[in-house]
Structures are given as structure tokens and as C-alpha cells.
Amino acid sequence: xxAPKVAIIYYSxxxxxxxxxxxxxxxxxxxxxxxxxxxxAELAPPEAIASNPAWQAHHDAVRAEPVAxxxxxxxxDAVVFGSPTRFGNVSAxxxxxxxxxxxxxxxxxxxxxxxxxxxxTATAHGGRESTLLALYNTVHHFGGILVTPGYTxxxxxxxxxxxxxxxxxxxxxxxxxDDTKASARFAGRRVATVTRDLLAGxxxx
Numbered sequence: 621x622x623a624p625k626v627a628i629i630y631y632s633x634x635x636x637x638x639x640x641x642x643x644x645x646x647x648x649x650x651x652x653x654x655x656x657x658x659x660x661a662e663l664a665p666p667e668a669i670a671s672n673p674a675w676q677a678h679h680d681a682v683r684a685e686p687v688a689x690x691x692x693x694x695x696x697d698a699v700v701f702g703s704p705t706r707f708g709n710v711s712a713x714x715x716x717x718x719x720x721x722x723x724x725x726x727x728x729x730x731x732x733x734x735x736x737x738x739x740x741t742a743t744a745h746g747g748r749e750s751t752l753l754a755l756y757n758t759v760h761h762f763g764g765i766l767v768t769p770g771y772t773x774x775x776x777x778x779x780x781x782x783x784x785x786x787x788x789x790x791x792x793x794x795x796x797x798d799d800t801k802a803s804a805r806f807a808g809r810r811v812a813t814v815t816r817d818l819l820a821g822x823x824x825x
Contacts, residue, residue: 624815625695626653626808629688630702631660631713634674636740636789636796637702638682643801644700644738644785647808652816656695658688660717674792688717690724698734698767698815700808701755705739708747709754718758731763734815738785738804752783767814769807779803 626648632638638659645655659682669675693699703714724730739751759766770782778799779785785804787796
């Protein structure tokens with residue numbers, strides 16, 4: 621059976637979402653998926669980035685990593701989007717990337733793929749669920765198949781994030797917990813497994 625192709629496309633300013641993307645990718649790979657991890661382009665001006673040492677450090681650290689393109693979305697059987705919360709919504713950087721997909725959407729090329737998401741906030745009640753729900757509005761417009769972790773594994777009762785893996789980093793003072801890492805890996809395995817089963821069913825039909 622052909623391995624499902626999973627694209628993990630994310631924006632991260634200070635590195636938390638980047639770290640979650642790596643855990644998510646590990647889970648998908650554990651389930652046999654071929655995975656691409658791609659960051660979206662940074663839109664903020666250099667002076668804004670330089671105003672936050674953590675932002676500047678992460679910006680410099682990932683400078684050489686590949687940037688997401690529409691081809692990554694078209695290549696994938698499943699697409700997972702990651703974004704920090706910005707006022708209870710996705711970041712401008714990720715939203716700008718989503719907005720570039722209009723041509724592919726108009727041709728029906730984004731439909732019938734599996735989609736999911738993950739996020740991070742500065743505070744415990746800073747909009748993690750609203751960010752993922754806002755992100756999933758785009759999936760509905762794509763005609764995508766939404767696969768979230770729900771409460772399908774015990775780790776989800778520990779993390780309390782059925783909409784997708786998430787972390788509250790306390791303005792950079794709280795490291796990602798082992799439970800949250802496990803949640804991200806589980807979500808990656810679930811997306812890869814459901815996508816594999818979906819592809820197998822289509823092939824059998």
C-alpha cells in the first residue's frame with residue numbers, strides 16, 4: 621500500500637509551534653506516512669522581529685528551512701496547519717498562505733483531502749479552541765475531510781484539546797509538556813492512519 625503523504629504547514633514566531641510540528645511529524649511517520657514539514661513565509665518587518673529576542677533567535681534558526689508552497693498542498697493526501705493564536709484567530713502569516721490557495725480551490729484541487737490543525741497561545745485561556753475552529757472554517761470551504769484527535773486516546777483527557785494539539789507557553793516560560801508532545805504525536809498518527817484507510821477505500825472502490 622502506498623504510504624499516505626502528509627504536509628505539515630505552519631507558522632511559528634518564537635519556536636513553540638515549530639516544536640509541535642516536529643512532534644506531529646514524528647507521529648505521522650510512526651504510522652508510515654511520508655511527511656513534509658514546511659514553514660510559511662515571515663511577513664513581519666525586521667524591526668518587529670528584532671524587538672523580541674526569542675523571535676529573532678527562532679527566525680535565524682529556521683532561516684534555511686524550506687518555505688511552504690502550493691505544490692506542498694497539492695502533493696499531500698493530508699494537510700495539517702499549525703499557527704500561534706493571534707487575538708483568537710490564526711496568524712497573519714498562515715492566513716496569507718491560505719489566501720494564496722484560491723486558484724487551487726477554484727479548480728477543486730483542495731477537496732477530499734484530510735485536514736487538521738494545532739496551535740499555541742501565551743495564556744491558558746488565550747483562544748486555543750477559537751483559533752482551531754476559525755482555521756477549520758477554511759477546511760469547510762475547501763471541501764476537506766476534517767480529522768481531529770477528539771477524545772479517541774487517553775492522552776486527550778490529560779491535555780483537554782479535542783480540536784487539535786495545543787500548548788499555553790506562559791509568554792515563553794512554560795515548556796511543552798510530555799502529555800502535549802504525546803498528544804501531537806497521537807494526532808499525527810491518527811491523521812496518517814485515517815488518511816491511509818481513506819486511500820485504501822478509494823482504491824478498493
